[in-house]
Amino acid sequence: MMDYRRRVIDDVLDELVAELPAIELHGPKGVGKTATAQQRARTVMRLDDPRERELFASDPARIRAADHPLLVDEWQRVPESWDVVRRAVDDGIGTYLLTGSSVPLEAPVHSGAGRFVTFRMRPMSLLERGFAEPTVSLGDLLNGSRPEITGSSRHGTRDYVDEIVRSGFPDIHGLAPRARRHRLEGYVDLIVTRAFPEQGLVVRRPGVLRAWLTAYAAATSTTATYQRILDAATPGLSEKPARSTVTAYRDVLEQLWMLDPVEAWLPGRNHLARLARAPKHQLADPGLAAHLLGADQSALLGGGEGPVPNLRDGTLLGSLFEHLVTLDVQVYAERSEARVRHLRTADGAHEIDIIVERPDGRVLAIEVKLATTVTDHDVRHLTWLRDRIGDDLLDTVVVTPGPHAYRRRDGVAVVPAALLGP
Template sequence: MDYSPRIVDAELTAMLAGLPAIALDGPKAVGKTATASRRAGSIIQLDDPDQLALLQADRERITRLSRPVLLDEWQTFPAIWDTVRRSVDHDARPGQYILAGSASPTKAPAHSGAGRIVHLRMRPMAFSERQLTPPTVSLGTLLAGPPAAIEGASPLTLEDYASEVTRSGFPAIRLQTKEYRSATLDGYLSAIVEHDFPEAGYAVRRPATLRAWLAAYAAASSTTASYDSIIRAATPGDAVKPSKATAQDYREMLTKLWLLDQVPGWLPSRNRLKGLGQAPKHHLADPALAARLLRVSAETLINKADIGPAELRNGPMLGALFESLVTLSVRVYAQAAGASVHHLRTHGGEHEVDLIIERPDGRVVALEVKLSGTVDDKDTRHLRWLADEIGPDLVDSAVITTGKVAYRRTDGIAVIPLGLLGP
């Protein structure tokens, strides 16, 4: 399979030029091995029993190999983390080790590696990485300010965006035909329940209950639904429901497997904005996983609005999963720009902004997401409210749409089709 360039490529290359060891984190099948292998001088695949046995017999072997040394699926042998840490304590030259992991180990390393091993997150493919149409608007430029001209035209339709929601951002999965893609996603989800959970240290007593919880979590995509409501939605009519402790175990394990990618509530550092809620917005790592858990195709998402438990949402499921696709993409672009991603919601829900991208200095770009090709004043009211509240701390603002044209409104707010937004 030909390698598809990733935005994280440049980040990894830059980090290897200045740091001795990088931990490349992300879910299975996201492309970590392919990306890291292109920069590695030596590769040890720790999910291979023979290679693992050799390393267990002689951990110091890694210090004699060509650099960088890629330790793939390092979490299967957590002791190697401390070996790397000690190695860079003695020799801190840059570009020595890449530790690629698809789970946090059950038994944490003795030392965190702080100051020696730096983490880099790899997510499924952002929209621009899928090469459907060239982006004309850069999130990095929006963050840099001042507001610049916005332009560009996109050929993509609502059907194209629905297709990308279900097609997946996992490189190998998205290249399969629709029929085989569904089967592969089913296998991926089954492996999480039947293999990855036990391997990460949690015995699943009732796999069907975990699957139901995952489906309910998928239905809560792009919401701040409470965990109690997710549990109720997962067990309608059941007298015995998973406890909060069980739900907490599910969340912890899925977080260890990099499969939950919640967006935290925004805590401003530069202004006095008060009354903000801190509940996270729920997202799975790839919206295609959510769609498959809900057993919906692109056609179903377009033609049926009432998908999933009504308790968990008040809008069409396609809108929620389109927001997940936007969020995935924005997180990839923001990471490359050194920014962090949050959402804003006041305690009473009077004001909400889907995505707040915060620069290191605390100034922000605010984005709303709309499943439509048109934008009116009602769609920008929360962005205008935020501008009034924080003034110059708002560098720029935009509505991300499924439309055809990128432009600036007369009030200065940008309108950008997702297909035209890039890093």
């Protein structure tokens, strides 16, 4: 594929495909799973094609005779394909890549544990969009060496706003504004009118689901309760949807990988007491959230909230910028085999936007600030955490839309979002 745009996960796949018999890539529609898997597949079986499904049903064992590596695309359309691949792997036959845009209604008989390795693909990070050349490596920050922080970026707040509304979906990012708005609207409509029924839930009141999605987008980068989100979605509605209905909405959106919440960090070493457990809400893509909220460049730069519920402390732009940075960190952390969490004490006195946790439990703490200058007040939660967990804190970072990367005298790294890479 001559126009393929290389992704960060390609480095991981290049290493693992030769070593592992079965790898699954899952994530929302349109993030590029198929294109990425095709880079290392010799044969492609597209199970979203009725003819391919019929061929598979007539002779499932044909996957063994294919030219390998074999890509089984949209495997969830024929859930038994998972077990067919698993048996082939058990017999030592072939190398397989599977891609899926939803969780199948009927789970495979066997989980695939010990045979399948799974990765979530997300929309493109700033690096993958070709936005800038990074000078600060998340991997170096995670190794505890406290690397030198240098570099300058010519990008400012307006450029990040542009990237937020452009979306990280590869086929949407490069479109002109009008075409982009139509594609994003079509994406939302596809989810409501087709994807939900395919997951076994016919939406009888699509307007309520759309309102709930909009309220969820308004809660971006917050831990607002689901009841608050529902109330914001249905103001003045005398007959609100039942809790079971809203729970079903959320479950299906999770099955479609449309929600990408940041779970709370709960350290196993008991350094901290009384940490909040609520996840931080984020959709799969900040551009999708901006579209649902009707927030274009001028609205975000003007600071206007528009006719949408305000479930945040601070501006909508601040919440969406945090979402954009979190997306980048999620993509880069995958290469370092690290998990992304957030921290908030139960009383709300301290919170840190992003905690990146290594497998050994040591962490990198990241704050996201929309201001281009960083003050002592901006780093107070980072220094608080340093005092609490000591050497288990690998490094501290503030990510901004500012121009320069450097270390403050207190050791906190200040990094423009454009300059952060894997």
